[in-house]
Amino acid sequence: MSKINENFAIPGDFLGTSEEFLSTNGTYKDKGNIYAACTGIVKIDTKDRSISVVPQTGMPPIPKVGDIVVGRVSDIKSSVVLVDIARIKGQEDREIATLKQGAIHISNIKDAYVKELGYEFGFQDIVRAKVIDDKTLRLSTDNKSLGVIKAICSRCRVGLKRKDDKLECPKCGRIETRKIADDYGSGSI
Amino acid sequence: MSDKPNKLIENGKRLDGRNLDELRPIKMEVGVLKRADGSCYMELGGNKAIAAVYGPREVHPRHLQEATQVIIRYRYDMASFSVKERKRPGPDRRSIEISKVSREALAPVILKEYFPRSVIDIFVEILQADAGTRTVGINASSVALADAGIPMRGIVSSCAVGKVDGEIVLDLTGQEDNYGDADMPIAMTQDGKITLLQMDGNLTKEEFARAIELAKKGCKQIYEVQRSALISKYEGVSNV
Numbered sequence: 001m002s003k004i005n006e007n008f009a010i011p012g013d014f015l016g017t018s019e020e021f022l023s024t025n026g027t028y029k030d031k032g033n034i035y036a037a038c039t040g041i042v043k044i045d046t047k048d049r050s051i052s053v054v055p056q057t058g059m060p061p062i063p064k065v066g067d068i069v070v071g072r073v074s075d076i077k078s079s080v081v082l083v084d085i086a087r088i089k090g091q092e093d094r095e096i097a098t099l100k101q102g103a104i105h106i107s108n109i110k111d112a113y114v115k116e117l118g119y120e121f122g123f124q125d126i127v128r129a130k131v132i133d134d135k136t137l138r139l140s141t142d143n144k145s146l147g148v149i150k151a152i153c154s155r156c157r158v159g160l161k162r163k164d165d166k167l168e169c170p171k172c173g174r175i176e177t178r179k180i181a182d183d184y185g186s187g188s189i
Numbered sequence: 190m191s192d193k194p195n196k197l198i199e200n201g202k203r204l205d206g207r208n209l210d211e212l213r214p215i216k217m218e219v220g221v222l223k224r225a226d227g228s229c230y231m232e233l234g235g236n237k238a239i240a241a242v243y244g245p246r247e248v249h250p251r252h253l254q255e256a257t258q259v260i261i262r263y264r265y266d267m268a269s270f271s272v273k274e275r276k277r278p279g280p281d282r283r284s285i286e287i288s289k290v291s292r293e294a295l296a297p298v299i300l301k302e303y304f305p306r307s308v309i310d311i312f313v314e315i316l317q318a319d320a321g322t323r324t325v326g327i328n329a330s331s332v333a334l335a336d337a338g339i340p341m342r343g344i345v346s347s348c349a350v351g352k353v354d355g356e357i358v359l360d361l362t363g364q365e366d367n368y369g370d371a372d373m374p375i376a377m378t379q380d381g382k383i384t385l386l387q388m389d390g391n392l393t394k395e396e397f398a399r400a401i402e403l404a405k406k407g408c409k410q411i412y413e414v415q416r417s418a419l420i421s422k423y424e425g426v427s428n429v
Contacts, residue, residue, distance in 0.1 A: 010419045011298070011335055012343025012379050028300060028342065037300060037340035039419050056423040058226065059338035060245050060304065094226060097245035097304050 009036035009053055016051060026053030060097035061088045063131045069139065070149075070189045071102060073125045079106045081121045083129065083139060089189065099137050104129060108140040109179050110147075120179040126150040128181055128189065147181040149189065161185065193368050198354045203365070205234075209358045212348065212407055215414045217329075219336050219422040227337025229418070231329040234362065235319030240329035242337040245307035253308070258301035260308050263292035265326055267315040287323045294327050294347065294376040294385035300340040309339060320366040321349045327376050327385065332415050336422070344415050345384060347376035348407035350400040352392060357399050359407045371396075375404040379412050 009015065013036040015027060021044065023034045036042070040055040063069060063085065071085035081104045085096060104127075109120050121127070125148045129139035141147045151160045153169035153176065160167035160176060162184050167176045178184075197204060207213070213234025222228035225241035232238075248254035265288040269278045280288075291313070299309065311333070313326035324347035331345040351361040353369035366372050371390030377383045392400060 008420055008424050010344065010416055011341040026340070028340070030342070035342065037342070038338055039335050039423055055338055057336055057338040060226075095244070095246040097307055099306075100247065 007042050008040070009042050010039045011035075011037055015042060015053075021049055021051035024050045024052040026055055027051060058094065061091040061094050062097055063088055063099075063102075063134050063137060065131055065134050067131045067134075068128060068146075069102065069131060070126065070128050071100075073121050073123055073127060074101070076117050076121060076123060078117070080104065081109075081117055081127075083127055085137070087189070089128075092189075102129065102131070102137040102139040104139045104141060108132065108138070108142055110142055119177045121148065122151050122154055122176065122178065124152060125178065141179055141181075144182045147179040147184075149181050149184055149186075151176070151178050151180075151184075159185075194364065196354065197365055197368060198356055198358075203353075203358065203362075205362060209356055210403055210406065212360045212410055213362070215411065217332065217414050217418040219332055219418050225333075225337075227333040227335070227339070229329040229333040229336060231325050231332075233321060233325050233328075233360070235317060236315070236322055236325045237317040238322065238325045238329050239314050239316065240326065240333040241312045241314075242309065242330065242333040242339070243312075244309040244337075245304035245339070246310070248306065248308040254306045257305055259299070259304040261292055261296050261299065261301075261311065262308055263288045263295065263311045263313070263330070265291055265313045265315070265323065267318060267322070271315045271318045271322075287326070290385055290387065291323055291327050291330070295331060295334070295345055297382075297384050298331070298342045298345055298378060299334065300342065303340055309334075309337075318363075320361050320363045320372075321374065324348050324374050324376065328411055328415060332418060335419055343378040343380065344412060345376050345378055346408040346411040346415060347374065347385065348404055348411055349374040350404045350407070352390065352396060352400075357396055357403055359403050371400075373400055373404070375401070375408070377405070377408050379409075381405060 015034045018032050023029045026038045028037045036053045038055045039057050040053045068089040069085045071083040074084045075082040083102045085100050129141050132140045156171050158171045216232040218230045221230045227242035230239045269276050311330045315322045327347040352371040353365045373388040376385035
């Protein structure tokens with residue numbers, strides 16, 4: 001860490017001018033002055049002259065690149081799966097503040113050829129995915145631990161049980177395929 | 190209500206022993222509700238209020254959402270036991286108006302464009318009332334917003350000024366409000382920008398100017414309480 005000055009700020013505290021610092025996270029600029037926008041510790045990075053406030057309060061969850069999210073498949077198109085994101089892992093107790101609909105492109109499902117999306121995801125499946133673009137909320141399931149964590153039978157709507165690398169319906173015996181996460185059906189998100 | 194006293198001010202002191210420019214004792218606590226995203230409890234003399242903030246979260250009904258910014262909903266509610274005569278619970282004409290002006294008092298400080306298509310819900314519950322409940326509600330919810338981590342331009346502080354027995358006084362009590370000549374709740378940011386100003390009764394131009402100056406002093410004191418409440422709650426915590 002570079003040399004950093006510490007002190008505590010609450011919203012509206014004057015931190016400096018835009019000639020002195022580059023205003024970054026947790027701050028805002030008004031008429032050339034920089035003020036704190038949240039409650040936390042003021043950090044000044046003397047290397048790039050940037051100033052930020054590291055919030056000490058809970059913050060509204062916003063998906064960032066690299067975050068693991070959990071959601072439900074709301075639509076399957078020809079080359080993309082749409083997911084309604086419910087929670088970000090690590091911030092389960094608070095609803096996502098902004099965009100909630102993510103998309104998994106066919107090329108980001110797994111490190112193999114995907115013939116058709118219907119073999120990888122089903123409507124209303126619960127999916128664990130990683131955020132790879134936080135502007136447009138593009139997601140990826142290209143990892144052993146990512147993919148479907150709960151699926152239902154497309155014929156009788158019963159939860160599917162894992163059978164080797166496929167899924168079987170306990171009611172009708174139908175076999176379905178999915179891009180499943182390695183802990184499918186364990187109940188943990 | 191109690192009978193009208195002969196004098197509301199005697200020898201420069203008010204009925205409760207305060208000076209003309211003195212606030213009632215304040216108590217403030219941050220983060221009192223576990224389920225809310227942000228919360229604050231505040232006491233101002235005989236007023237007791239609790240504020241809870243939820244969100245930003247999805248807007249229901251959907252047609253209310255705005256594509257470019259967050260919308261803010263504010264609900265001011267008085268508990269049925271908050272006043273001497275039982276208050277019929279639920280929103281009424283008065284509390285709907287207070288909700289509207291309080292929302293507009295807080296909206297200018299919230300950085301709304303950070304959370305498009307979302308809503309911030311603020312709930313204020315008055316547990317005990319003794320004049321100036323809307324100012325208590327605004328003070329508490331502004332701290333609750335900061336507790337919820339919602340980015341803001343500043344903290345809103347609010348207090349009432351009024352005219353009692355011909356004198357301009359700060360922070361009226363129930364009695365002073367009932368038998369006084371004017372009551373004026375004011376809310377402002379810490380740099381003195383006024384976001385709420387209502388008036389009941391009459392003030393001359395000079396009295397009005399003096400009242401505003403007195404309200405500024407009062408809001409400054411309340412701001413210091415809000416500030417120390419937030420700092421004492423979060424200074425020790427380390428999330429770095």
